[in-house]
Amino acid sequence: MPKTKVLIFYTAVGQGHxxxxxxxxxxxxxxxxxxxxxxxxxxxxxWFVKFNERLYTFVIDKLPWVWNFLYQTPLLHVLRGLRLPLAALKHPARALNLIQSFNPDIIITTQTVASAAAALIKKRKQYQKLFGIAFSDFHMHKFWLYDQADFYLVNIAEQKTQMMALGIDGSKIFICGMTLKPKPPADQFEIKDRLRIDRGVKVILMASGSMGTGINANSLVFLAKGVLNELTQKQAKGQIIIVCGKNKQLYEELKSFRLPNVIIFPFYQTMPELYAIADIFITKPGGLSVAESLSYELPILITHWLPGQEDLNIEYLTKRNLIMPVASRRINPAWVIRAAVEELLTAQFRKQLQKNSNLVEVIDTKEAGRRVKFAINQIITSQFDKS
Incomplete structure (x- = not known):
């Protein structure tokens, strides 16, 4: 008997989707x-796809206030009706050819550009089997929703509540938490030895995000020096790891400083091993990286964020004490240094996090993938009953 086929479309401008x-x-x-x-x-x-990709990156990096306005203004909701005509401009013929060649029983998309292409193809009746959409943040945006979707894999209960208020059938919405793979085995001593980190020092993990935007080299250097100097004054030792994502320029600039007790990586494939040895994670609030680090009960201190979507992530996470408090919209570097050093010396937030009942809302704390596997079985069973 042939296997049921699943085609998953994503975008890779950022790593989360x-x-x-x-x-x-x-x-x-x-x-x-x-x-x-x-x-x-x-x-x-x-050219059309490449233009849109570069335009998005430019606006996020150079004109964040524009993106914030576009993301949160009600005007964007009015423009929802233009998504499929815009998708048609891209002529998703290659996507259609791929679908017809692979002949999937289920299509899932993890970002709205992919969702628009799949929705258009289904609206034209060129694909008539199951189509689902998966979310990767801790809020809900109407732009992610398509009438052609048969089901949604959402992360939190609030998303389902808001979608039902918009008239979407609750039986089509499955709350899965942020879907993570099982944590790989991690020998902290082996990892530290391989990275040439003393076993007894505090490890500070810093990351600019997969796109490497939102924070510059001088700011990262200031934070790194400040944390290490403050720890030294407190008779403690620290080792910093900075991950630069896809930003090669940021990586080269940081390497040129030749900072002692600072390890600098470009994009790092096996982030879980860094989460396993870190005592604090200084970063931005991307949905996936937050969820992964929370699975290691790792304190997260926010230094920068993408406008729009990550503003809303911060709002959700701070209300549930899942990330360390954010002082204000404009982060004060001196405050970040003090907050980081206090946590490194006391582990106070980590102890609170280990007892935080809200963790189970965003990740499967006991069995990775439990809720998404349940959702898959429900979706398949429902489809079988209909047929």
Whole structure:
């Protein structure tokens, strides 16, 4: 009997949408499905796609206030009706060819550009099987919703509540938490030895995010020096790891400072091993990286964030004490240094986090993937009953 086929479309401008796709695909494969993952921006590569990708990156990096306005203004909701006509401008012929060639029983998308392409193809009746959408943040945006979707894999109960208020059938919405793969085994001493980190020092993990935007080299150097100097004054030792994501310029600039007790990486593939040895994570509030680090009960201190979506992530996470308090919209570096050093010396927030009942809202704390596997079985069973 042939396997049920699942095609998952994602985008990889940032890492989160791709990783969520990979994680969902992992559990489908574990349950015996044939899984194919495709980056819609590569499938539909061309001048229009490339222009939109570069425009988004430019606005996020250079004009964040514009993106914040666009993301949160009610005007964007009015423009929802233009998504499928805009998708048509991209001529998703290659995506359609891929769908017809692979002949999936289920299509899942993890970002709205991919969702628009799949929704358009389904609206044209060129694909008539199951189509689902998965979220990767801790809020809900109407722009993510498509009438053509048969089901949604959402992260938190608030998303389902808001979607039902908009008239979406609750039976189509599955609360999965942020879907993560099982944590790999991690020998902290082996990892530290391999990275040449003294076993007894405090490890400070810093990351600019997968795109490497929002914080510059001088700011990271100031924070790194400040934390290490403050620890020295407190008779403690620290080792800093900075991960620069895809920003090669940031990586080269940081390397040029030749900072002692600071390890600098470009994009780092096996982030879980860094979460396993870190005592604090200084970063931005991307949905996936927050969820992964929370699975290690790692205190998260926010230094910068993308406008719009990550503003809303901060709001959700701070209300539930899942990240360390954010002082204000404009982060004071001196405050970050003090807060980081206090946590490194006391582990006060980590102790609170270990007892925080809100953790189970955002991740499966006992069995990774439990809720998404339940959702998969429900979706398949429901489809079988209909047929």
């Amino acid at each position: 791709k990783s969520i796709a990979e994680n969902i695909g992992f559990y489908f494969a574990q349950l015996g499905f044939e899984v194919k993952l495709e980056n819609i921006l590569e499938v539909e590569a061309g």
